[in-house]
Amino acid sequence: MNLAKDKEPTFPTSYKEILQRIDAIDPLKYRASRNYIDGAVSYLSPYISRGVISTKFIFTEILKKGHHPKQAEKFIQELAWRDYWQQVWIAKADAINHDIKHIQAPVSNTEVPKAILEATTGINAVDKAIEEFYKTGYLHNHLRMYIAAISCNMGRSHWKSPAKWMYYHLLDADWASNALSWQWVAGANANKKYVANQENINTYCFTNQKGTFLDIPY
Structure with missing residues (x-):
């Protein structure tokens, strides 16, 4: 999902719109542009952190669309980082x-x-x-x-x-x-x-x- 550089992101609460946002993920565009402020990022993180959707669900939906794991590697890595930090918190507890x-x-x-x-x-x-x-x-x-x-x-x-x-x-x-x-x-x-x-x-x-x-x- 791309935004114009001067446009603020919005976060709909309709589950249908959240699913549409998942469907719009383009792993190749993400890999090429994710570091730019107008890059093709997913804008899904609030829904993940609030438990509306899971990283596993997003991963499964990406594969359902026919994206090869290697093609979607960078996007999948970012999902994995989120899960990894959670596991560190579980393992280290208050030490973080x-x-x-x-x-x-x-x-x-x-x-x-x-x-x-x-x-x-x-x-x-x-x-x-x-x-x-x-x-x-x-x-x-x-x-x-x-x-x-x-x-x-x-x-x-x-x-x-x-x-x-x-x-x-x-x-x-x-x-x-x-x-x-x-x-x-x-x-x-x-x-x-x-x-x-x-x-x-x-x-x-x-x-x-x-x-x-x-x-x-x-």
Whole structure:
């Protein structure tokens, strides 16, 4: 499902419309465009996290449509990641509320950066996304990563409070995916931190901004 770059997503509550959304999944378009803010993503995550549909059901429906598993591999991998984070939560329990593999460092505070809360980071794509997030409860996955990277790796906030802020506002709020993904960005659940620069943001968000604090080479 593609959206125009300036159009906000909607989330119908009719089961028939949810099934139509599943039917509209194009795994090849998803693989090619998923990192772009107008990419052919499914917009199904709120229905999964609220138990309306399951990842297994979506997987089965994709195969019913005749998509070969190899053809749909990237989409299936993303379904698997969601299930994997749930299994980590089951196995680790409350441990996911703490730095799970490595101590996040450096950390200078345990708050949500004010620039994130007020959408005043100076990164146009990020600020616009936060403003829309407050209205819609939706954030593209790439924007989630950018926000987490700015909060933890630039603002040096410990991941947990910003992760709770995002969880509170998300329509698809899923604590396992949210907490463990924030830890991945912050280097607490991975062997290195996730870093994004302005060029990367410009590419996937269709901006042409220069001279920001992220306008540096990798």
